[in-house]
Amino acid sequence: MIEVLRAGPTSAVQDLGRPGYARSGISRAGAADRWALRIANLLVGNPEGAAALELTTGTALRFEADHLVALSGADLSADLEGLPLPLHRPVRVRAGEILRLGAPRSGVRAYLAVAGGLDLPLDLGSRATDLRAGLGGLGGRALRAGDVLAVGQSSDWAQGWTKWLARRARRATSWALDPDLLPRYSRAPVLRAVPGPEEAEFARHSREAFWRDAYEVTRLADRVGVRLEGASLIRREARELLSGAVVPGVVQVPPGGQPLVLSVEAQTLGGYPRIAVVASVDLPLLVQLAPGHLVRFERTTPEEARAARARLAARLSSLRATLSEWRAERA
Structure with a gap:
C-alpha cells in the first residue's frame, strides 16, 4: 500500500489512457507526459502502460512496504527521508519511508512507477483518471490526503532486483539513461x-x-x-x-x-x-x-514529424534491450 499524506494539485493515477472512445465524446486522457510514464514503468519492469502516479509539487507519500520505484518527468526536488531521490533510476524504498516533492526545478509533472503497478479497477479498459469526465483512478478525482493505493504483484525479477539493491545500495548507481531518451524540458521550448x-x-x-x-x-x-x-x-x-x-x-x-x-x-x-x-x-x-x-x-511537415517519432521509438527499443541485458547480468 501507498498512503497519500499530502497531494499536490491534479496529482492522480494515470496510465496511457483509454483509446477508441472518441466517437462517444470521451477523450483518451491518461498521462500528460506519456514518454515520462513509459520510461518510469520500464525502469521497474512494468508494462509501459501500467498505472502509475502523475504527481505535482507539494505531494507527500508514505510507503507501507518495501518497493522498487522509479521517478521520471519533471524535477520536483524529490527527497526520500531527507535524501535526494534521483530521476530516471530504479530505487528501493523501505517500509515506512516518506517521499516528498518540493519546488520545481524543471517541468511541472513527475511520474512515479512502482513495480507491480497500481492495482485499481478498470474503467472503460483503463485506470487513467480523466478529471474532466470523472472517469478512472479513485472515482475520477485527483488524489487527496488519506487516500490509500494498492500495489499489484511485481515480477520475479523485480523482486530479485529489489533484494539485489538491498544488499548493495538503494539505487542502481552504476547505470544511467541515455540523455537522448529524455525530453529536454525548457522554460522556452x-x-x-x-x-x-x-x-x-x-x-x-x-x-x-x-x-x-x-x-x-x-x-x-x-x-x-x-x-x-x-x-x-x-x-x-x-x-x-x-x-x-x-x-x-x-x-x-x-x-x-x-x-x-x-x-x-x-x-x-x-x-x-x-x-x-x-x-x-x-x-x-x-x-x-x-x-x-x-x-x-x-x-x-507530416513526414518530418513521423520521422522524428520513429527515431524516438527506436531509442525506446534500445532502452528495452539495454535494460534486459543489465537485469540479466544481475539475475
Missing part, C-alpha cells in the same frame, strides 16, 4: 508543428506572426489545454465553421485571437479554426510548461 486544416483562414500577417513570435503560457493551463498570450491571430473573414475532430496538440484559435493548445483531456470535437498541430514527440515539452513560460512554434 520550440515546438515542431504542422500547419492545421484552417491555417489559410488567417490573414498573412497573422500566419507569419504565429510561426515567428513567442507566446506566453497563461494561468489557464491544465490537462484540458494550454492558453497562450501573444500576437493576436486575425482571420481573413469571420464565418462559421463546421465542428471537426481535434486531438492533443491541436492549436485552436477562439474568437479573441489568442491560441489554445489542446492537451490530453480536451474534447474530441471543436468548432474553432485549427491553425496548427504540434508534433506528438514535442507534446511532453508543452505539458511540462508553467504559467509565465514562453513557447514558439516551428513549421514542419
Whole structure:
C-alpha cells in the first residue's frame, strides 16, 4: 500500500489512457507526459502502460512496504527521508519511508512507477483518471490526503532486483539513461508543428506572426489545454465553421485571437479554426510548461514529424534491450 499524506494539485493515477472512445465524446486522457510514464514503468519492469502516479509539487507519500520505484518527468526536488531521490533510476524504498516533492526545478509533472503497478479497477479498459469526465483512478478525482493505493504483484525479477539493491545500495548507481531518451524540458521550448486544416483562414500577417513570435503560457493551463498570450491571430473573414475532430496538440484559435493548445483531456470535437498541430514527440515539452513560460512554434511537415517519432521509438527499443541485458547480468 501507498498512503497519500499530502497531494499536490491534479496529482492522480494515470496510465496511457483509454483509446477508441472518441466517437462517444470521451477523450483518451491518461498521462500528460506519456514518454515520462513509459520510461518510469520500464525502469521497474512494468508494462509501459501500467498505472502509475502523475504527481505535482507539494505531494507527500508514505510507503507501507518495501518497493522498487522509479521517478521520471519533471524535477520536483524529490527527497526520500531527507535524501535526494534521483530521476530516471530504479530505487528501493523501505517500509515506512516518506517521499516528498518540493519546488520545481524543471517541468511541472513527475511520474512515479512502482513495480507491480497500481492495482485499481478498470474503467472503460483503463485506470487513467480523466478529471474532466470523472472517469478512472479513485472515482475520477485527483488524489487527496488519506487516500490509500494498492500495489499489484511485481515480477520475479523485480523482486530479485529489489533484494539485489538491498544488499548493495538503494539505487542502481552504476547505470544511467541515455540523455537522448529524455525530453529536454525548457522554460522556452520550440515546438515542431504542422500547419492545421484552417491555417489559410488567417490573414498573412497573422500566419507569419504565429510561426515567428513567442507566446506566453497563461494561468489557464491544465490537462484540458494550454492558453497562450501573444500576437493576436486575425482571420481573413469571420464565418462559421463546421465542428471537426481535434486531438492533443491541436492549436485552436477562439474568437479573441489568442491560441489554445489542446492537451490530453480536451474534447474530441471543436468548432474553432485549427491553425496548427504540434508534433506528438514535442507534446511532453508543452505539458511540462508553467504559467509565465514562453513557447514558439516551428513549421514542419507530416513526414518530418513521423520521422522524428520513429527515431524516438527506436531509442525506446534500445532502452528495452539495454535494460534486459543489465537485469540479466544481475539475475
